[in-house]
Amino acid sequence: MSDFFKHKGIIHPRLDQYIIGHTTPESQLLSSLFRDTYVKVHHPRRTSDHLTGKFLEMICKMIKPSKVLEIGTFTGYGALAIAAGLSAEAELHTVEINDEMQPFIEGWFRESADSHKIHLHIGDALMIIPNFEILFDLVFIDGEKDQYIDYYEAALAKTRPGGFIIADNTLWSGKVLENDIPENDHFTRGLRRFNDYIQADDRVENLLLPVFDGMMIIWVKSFH
Secondary structure: OOHHHOOOOOHHHHHHHHHOOOOOOOOHHHHHHHHHHHHHHHHHHHHOHHHHHHHHHHHHHHHHOEEEEEEEOOOOHHHHHHHHHHOOOOEEEEEEEOOOHHHHHHHHOOOOOOOHEEEEEOOHHHHHHOOOOOEEEEEEOOOHHHHHHHHHHHHHEEEEEEEEEEEEOOOOHHHHHHOOOOOOOOHHHHHHHHHHHHHOOOOOOEEEOOOOOEEEEEEEEEOO
């Protein structure tokens, strides 16, 4: 398993292994999906991993959301981890822009006992989200990094007061600290803009956690 976690580069290899060794092991389903992603899918580093998945599952068990939105399904690891933390009556709407991924995602969803909780939407999240007629308790943003502000505004309009939005990869391997970001590095620039945007947004309270590749936790104020 250790080779698969090297792409996250948490802090130090020994500490990485210690953390993994003191975290409830991932399910056989998620382990198999993770491996299949690396064998069969282009850019497999985009997938969530065991620690990120367990974090999302624990968040769901803590706040007990009934409606969850995920922006960026990729191969479905994060969606399955979230679904594992939801009650039987809760539902997860997950949006993936790449229609070529649909058969792969749906095949793995069918393997899960939590599949009845998951609704997969294929298309541009910025076109899909405004059409939802529900309010979400929790939103997980893990799509294109240069569109995070747009995702955030679309999601915020559909998040209930007191709900949470979590954005992944907000430290981007530390690149957000660099002074000279290349003009064509749209992802780093996008994440820097997003982090600054959230910090200045008085509609929410936020906590940027230095875990995994950076997790921005956002609480939507009751009045905004």
